[in-house]
Amino acid sequence: MERNSTAGGAEDLLMEGKISKLRAGSLHKHELAEAMEVEQEGLVEHQPLEQDDLNFEKWKPKPKPKRTLHEKIEDLKTYLWNAETKEFMGRSGKSWSLILLFYSALYIFLAAMFGGCMCCLMWSISPYTPTYNDRVMPPGMTMSPHVDTAHGFDIAFNASDRSSWRKYAKALEAQLRPYDDAVQERRNILCERNTYSMQDNLEESAERKACLFKRSWLGECSGMKDKDFGYSKGKPCILLKMNRILGYLPGQGVAVNVTCGLKKGSTDILGEVLYYPDNTFNMRYYPYYGKLRHVNYSSPLVAVRFTGVQYDTQLHVQCKLNGKGIINDSPTDRFLGSVSFTLEVGA
Structure with missing residues (x-):
């Protein structure tokens, strides 16, 4: 019994030894294979490039064939x-x-x-009255003739040279054509003087009646008797007009008037200044209701005639509006409540 047990134990030890050797051999083979792979990769990395690999021309894109x-x-x-x-x-x-x-x-x-x-x-919004009115409420003033926009309001001419003042007479005639007596009597009505022509009781879209302003009221500056408006005599006329402002009542119940004079220097060289029909903008032409309702509205005019201007002297003339709520001395806007121009009359 003991012999058999001893023999069986020896066999077991022998079997375990064989198994361990086999395991060691397999591990050795696996390590050997890994080492060979690493060595092979190193050889590949250090292997010199072939001539074909250095030929970069084959990697360039081939040119497209030309098409007919x-x-x-x-x-x-x-x-x-x-x-x-x-x-x-x-x-x-x-x-x-x-x-x-x-x-x-x-x-x-x-x-x-x-x-x-x-x-x-x-x-x-309303087509008749603006929702927001950002206009300057104190009105400005413009003058005619104004024929040379590049040099502003400058009037220079010789009374004996018709070609030098003909352009001024033509400009005045064109502006006064809508004020012909027949046209005004046909389109507009005669209103009461020195009172505002209030028509607020009408519907918003209703047409407002306009007060007539006849050309004949401008007297010597109307161009009806003297077609040259005084330029051929060295006594030129100009027309002044106040800018339209919707719903504005100038003067606050008192008519706004106009005065013309020299900016600097003695007033003697300017001579006598005449105004037609007078030097005021009558209240009956206000308020203005806009072009959609005041269809035939004609702005009132003040004609100014310089009858005794000193010849061959450049005069700096300024015409001003005067009245309540009027601004005529603005340092930034030379047309606010006034207009300035140069006047030079030659013989």
Whole structure:
């Protein structure tokens, strides 16, 4: 019994030894294979490049073959209409229909939105009176003749030289044509003097009556008797007009008047100054209701005639508006309540 047990133990030890050797051998083979792979990679890395690898020309893109004009035309025809795929400019009929439908819907929506915004805007404002009036309430003043826009309000002429003053006479004649007596009597009505012509009791859209202003009221400066407006005699006329301001009542119950004089120097060289029909802007021409309601409105005028100007002397003349609420000495706006010009008369 003991012998058998001893023999069995020896066999077990022998078997374990064989197994350990086999394991050691397999591990050795695996390590050997890994080492060989590493060595092989090193050899590959240090292996010199072949001549074919140094030929970089083969890596360059090959030039496209030149196409003839006929081929280009054929490609263009195919692009415009491909009979095989039934495509027009690279798209099928369904694709084009979807694109046209999308952009049509988009632009119709944008147009409708813009139209709606404009309708809301026009509905919210009045065409007769501005919602916000940012105009300068004190009125400005302009003069005529004004023929040389490059040099401002300058009047220079020789009384004996018709060509030197003819342009001034033509400008005055053109401005006074709408004030002809027959035209004014046909279009406008005679209003009461020295009172505002209030017509606020009418509907907003109703037309307002305009007060007539006859050309004949300007006397020597009307151009009816003297077609030259005094320029041929060395006694020139000018016309002054106050700017229109919607709903404005100048003078606050007292008519605004005009005075003309020299900016600097003695008033003797300017001579006598005459005003037609007088030197005021009568209150009956105010307020102004806008061109949509005051259709035939004619702005009142004040004609000024210089009867004794010293010849060959350049005079710096200024005409001013005077009245309540009037500003005529603004340092930044030379047309606010006044107008300045140079006057030089030669024999």
